[in-house]
Amino acid sequence: xxxxxxxxxxxxxxxxxxxxxxxxxxxxxxxxxxxxxxxxxxxxxxxxxxxxxxxxxxxxxxxxxxxxxxxxxxxxxxxxxxxxxxxxxxxxxxxxxxxxxxxxxxxxxxxxxxxxxxxxxxxxxxxxxxxxxxxxxxxxxxxxxxxxxxxxxxxxxxxxxxxxxxxxxxxxxxxxxxxxxxxxxxxxxxxxxxxxxxxxxxxxxxxxxxxxxxxxxxxxxxxxxxxxxxxxxxxxxxxxxxxxxxxxxxxxxxxxxxxxxxxxxxxxxxxxxxxx
Numbered sequence: 488x489x490x491x492x493x494x495x496x497x498x499x500x501x502x503x504x505x506x507x508x509x510x511x512x513x514x515x516x517x518x519x520x521x522x523x524x525x526x527x528x529x530x531x532x533x534x535x536x537x538x539x540x541x542x543x544x545x546x547x548x549x550x551x552x553x554x555x556x557x558x559x560x561x562x563x564x565x566x567x568x569x570x571x572x573x574x575x576x577x578x579x580x581x582x583x584x585x586x587x588x589x590x591x592x593x594x595x596x597x598x599x600x601x602x603x604x605x606x607x608x609x610x611x612x613x614x615x616x617x618x619x620x621x622x623x624x625x626x627x628x629x630x631x632x633x634x635x636x637x638x639x640x641x642x643x644x645x646x647x648x649x650x651x652x653x654x655x656x657x658x659x660x661x662x663x664x665x666x667x668x669x670x671x672x673x674x675x676x677x678x679x680x681x682x683x684x685x686x687x688x689x690x691x692x693x694x695x696x697x698x699x700x701x702x703x704x705x706x707x708x709x710x711x712x713x714x715x716x717x718x719x720x721x722x723x724x725x726x727x728x729x730x731x732x733x734x735x736x737x738x739x740x741x742x743x744x745x746x747x748x749x750x751x752x753x754x755x756x757x758x759x760x761x762x763x
Contacts, residue, residue, distance in 0.1 A: 523736035534737035551716040555698035558637030566645025592643035600707035652686035
């Protein structure tokens with residue numbers, strides 16, 4: 488089938504998007520991959536060897552993975568419960584909540600870290616109140632504090648990603664399950680969760696990617712107190728002492744590999760469930 492004049496015009500309109508994708512996504516990715524294997528204009532695996540044998544960088548890989556995993560799991564659970572609750576409120580209230588969630592989803596980075604410092608920092612408002620009642624000891628600038636902040640910005644994203652998926656649940660399904668003797672718990676176990684499972688797993692992967700790549704919030708909140716891959720990459724790219732963009736490229740590839748493995752496991756679980 489020959490392309491019509493109108494389809495050719497649409498292809499030309501698509502060209503700016505292709506150019507932007509090539510300039511800002513594909514070209515930098517290719518540069519990172521190539522330069523992760525080079526040092527002093529020579530092909531080498533030295534950077535990967537250094538990362539995979541250095542306790543310092545291995546700690547950064549572990550910290551990034553576990554902080555992101557915990558934040559994604561708790562953010563997903565809270566987002567799942569919140570999205571489920573939205574089905575039982577009126578349309579006006581639901582629209583207000585969704586609008587608030589949309590705004591909250593864009594509240595991240597340095598402003599988010601600064602807000603938490605004001606509220607839960609060493610001299611934050613809630614910290615001072617807790618201290619008056621003898622409840623002292625919480626450290627916002629620790630790994631636990633970082634996980635709490637990550638959970639906060641994961642919840643709105645989880646709600647926005649899961650909200651359309653809940654439209655696939657029909658009200659009469661629960662009524663039919665009740666007529667067959669299934670209670671609410673059995674309904675969610677046997678009907679609702681299996682239907683939502685692909686969306687839940689896909690949301691988890693996106694939340695994990697969102698947390699693994701977070702830099703501004705972590706750097707503002709903890710600087711070098713918590714050893715994370717994005718902070719190490721930033722130090723290697725913009726640092727005055729440890730400037731090494733090629734090693735930063737290798738770390739970036741390892742970060743992508745982590746996410747790729749999680750995505751492959753997600754696809755394997757979905758395929759296994761499909762053919763079970």
